[in-house]
Amino acid sequence: MKILIVEDDPLMQLGLEQALGAHERFEIIGRVDNGYGAVQQAAALNPDLIVMDIGLPGLDGIEATKQIKRTSPQIHIVVLTSHTLPNEIIAALSSGADAYCVKGATLERLILAIAAAQDGATYLDPQIARIVVENLKPPVPEGQADVSSLSEREIDVLKLIVEGKSNQEIAQTLYLSTNTIKTHVRGIMNKLSVDDRVQAAVIALRSGLV
Numbered sequence: 001m002k003i004l005i006v007e008d009d010p011l012m013q014l015g016l017e018q019a020l021g022a023h024e025r026f027e028i029i030g031r032v033d034n035g036y037g038a039v040q041q042a043a044a045l046n047p048d049l050i051v052m053d054i055g056l057p058g059l060d061g062i063e064a065t066k067q068i069k070r071t072s073p074q075i076h077i078v079v080l081t082s083h084t085l086p087n088e089i090i091a092a093l094s095s096g097a098d099a100y101c102v103k104g105a106t107l108e109r110l111i112l113a114i115a116a117a118q119d120g121a122t123y124l125d126p127q128i129a130r131i132v133v134e135n136l137k138p139p140v141p142e143g144q145a146d147v148s149s150l151s152e153r154e155i156d157v158l159k160l161i162v163e164g165k166s167n168q169e170i171a172q173t174l175y176l177s178t179n180t181i182k183t184h185v186r187g188i189m190n191k192l193s194v195d196d197r198v199q200a201a202v203i204a205l206r207s208g209l210v
Contacts, residue, residue: 001118004047005031006038006064007080008056012103016051016080019107026114035059042068042075049114052097054081054088062088062095069096076117080110089128090206093198099123099164116164122201123164129205147207149191157184159209162201 003026007013013031021028030041035056042050050068054061065077078099079092092100098117101110102125109125116123147155153174160170167185171178185197194200 001025001049001114002027002029002045002047003114004029004038004041004045004050006033006035006050006052006056006061007031008033008053012053020051020110023111033057035061035064038064039067042072046072047075049076049078049117051078051080051110051114054079054083054092062091065092065097066095076114078110078113078117078123084128090202093202096196096198098198100128101125102127113164116166119166119168120197121164121166121169122161122197124162124201129162147192147204147209150188154184154188154191155209157181158188158200158204161185161188161197162204162209 003020005013005016005028007016013033017028017031020026029047030045032038032041036059038050038052038056039059052061052065056064061079061081065079068075068077076098077096078101079097080101080103082103084102089100099113099122101113105125113123147158150158156174157170160173165173167178167181171181174181188200189195192200192203194203
């Protein structure tokens with residue numbers, strides 16, 4: 001997997017390169033320290049995945065993620081940041097980020113987030129999930145999508161999506177086929193009027209489902 005690191009702290013940048021570069025499945029193809037550089041290098045290098053900080057000079061990581069996803073939706077983006085404010089978390093996920101990790105987490109957790117993103121799953125650091133749930137439990141404003149239209153089985157699937165599980169893992173957990181899970185996921189996205197699993201997870205969290 002070709003990885004681009006976007007981090008403005010030189011020591012953190014170097015540490016990520018060494019830690020991830022030592023993994024046999026990963027190849028670090030670039031490092032940049034600002035959002036504009038991230039957008040440019042994403043287009044030039046076409047990485048499989050970007051590890052993205054939020055607090056970047058010039059163009060922040062949220063806007064950089066939005067721009068990259070707009071032109072290269074196939075590039076997975078794992079946010080790795082010290083920012084834990086609910087509005088920043090929601091903004092990052094809404095911009096198209098596939099996973100959200102907090103700096104200081106173990107390397108194993110970051111690798112889990114990378115694997116989940118590559119598999120098309122949503123990954124939220126457990127600390128982040130708790131923050132989102134605690135701060136966004138009020139009902140979804142009138143006119144916005146909520147989970148009331150979902151069937152009981154679809155809610156079971158959505159809860160596992162929020163946990164960052166892939167379709168295969170959800171199938172194993174619920175003792176169903178992967179094709180059945182794919183059908184449920186499509187049904188969830190249609191009913192919630194969203195385009196991807198991250199947006200569905202955000203609605204689930206904001207609705208107080210988990």
